[in-house]
Amino acid sequence: MKKIILLGAVLFLPVTSVFADSHEAEKPSFTPIETYTCDYNDGKGPADLEKAIKSWNDWMDKEGHDEYFAALLTPVYFGEPMFDVGWLGVWKNGNVMGSLSDSWHTKGGKVAGGFAEVLTCKSHTNFASQNIRKGKPDDDESDKDFVLSFSNCSMKEGKKLEEFMAAQKEWNAYADEHDIREANWMWWPVSGEADNDYDFKLLTGVDDHTMAGANWQLYSEGHFQKSNELFYGLVDCDIGRVYNGRTIREMAEED
Secondary structure, three states: OOOOOOOOOOOOOOOOOOOOOOOOOOOOOOEEEEEEEEEEOOOOOHHHHHHHHHHHHHHHHHHOOOOEEEEEEEEEEOOOOOOOEEEEEEEOOHHHHHHHHHHHHHHOHHHHHHHHHHEEEEEEEEEEEEEEEOOOOOOOOOOOEEEEEEEEEEEOOOOOHHHHHHHHHHHHHHHHHOOOOOEEEEEEEEEOOOOOOOOEEEEEEEOOHHHHHHHHHHHHHHHHHHHHHHHOOOEEEOOOEEEEEEEEEOOOOOO
């Protein structure tokens, strides 16, 4: 796997902690995630997808499925091959994942057909997500847009995950001290992943490109050195892919 300095691997995620609720290495908490990567069918585009999404949201409301978060991802920085649009879905927990999946497969055929008229999806993958750093929000908490980056990472030979988590804990304190505003997740592949020559996906992100640019500048002014000091000898990560994210369904808040 190609080695890179972790300036790119720990740079850019939405501040909401819908993906997981714990960053303690000794008490990991995992949240089930699904992703689709899709291309528009001939003659179809974003306006057609919006109609399918509305029908889906109406169906989700009717069925009372309020413990699922969804967002659309569109590529910003990417290589080949790529997709037109990605789907990011988050269930509250495994029990919700199971019951909602049964409901979708038995009752959602008409709505699914609406998506199939617009998109052809070439992957559907399930991950276990672990939040390892919570981000600092901006002042506009109503904004549903975000910027998200993915890198595939593997532990170096002889290194243990506990060492990575200890380094991450130290990095979190350092980033807080220097106002580096990002969140981080580790996604562990569970089902459907074709290219699985890695241990986990490292996700980082922010509210918008303004915040991403501010972080980039802080790194370039020397803070990348601390990142390298902590992580360079522990993991190999490939080049990050960056996406714009837009929330299309929010999970109900707990009472």
